[in-house]
Amino acid sequence: MPEQTEYAGIAALTICEALLLAISDHDLLPKHEVVGVLRDAAASHENAAGSDSDADMHRTVAALINQIIAGGNSVRRP
Template identity: 65%
Template sequence: MSRSNHRAGLAALSICEALLLAMNDHGLLPETEIVGVLRDAAASHENVAGTEAETAVHREVADMINTIIAGGNSVRRT
């Protein structure tokens, strides 16, 4: 991944996490729905078909999303 793509990916991740936190804080989506969105995103990467290299990249993305779920980064858990 180029440096530009890497930075764009980090920016997108930060924006998405901030949006999920804001939606939870303002009562637009409960924690269960936010976790559901993240699980859906992880599942879409876990189920990608392609070459071994392509599926490895998607598996890493799914692992990252699952780490976010486990760490509670996108919801303010009380």
């Protein structure tokens, strides 16, 4: 059974993704800036991957963020 922290992580991801979509949909930031936020987040984890004992977690998180970018959701919609 998943731990409470896993549920918190899923909730946080869902909330953040919804916020980024709303920011983009309401033209508060251009879509390329929203994608830039996601790329910065992924890069933070990619750079942290070699620096501590949680390297696998950081690589997995970076891969997940990159999948969101590549997923073609409304953040990437023209």
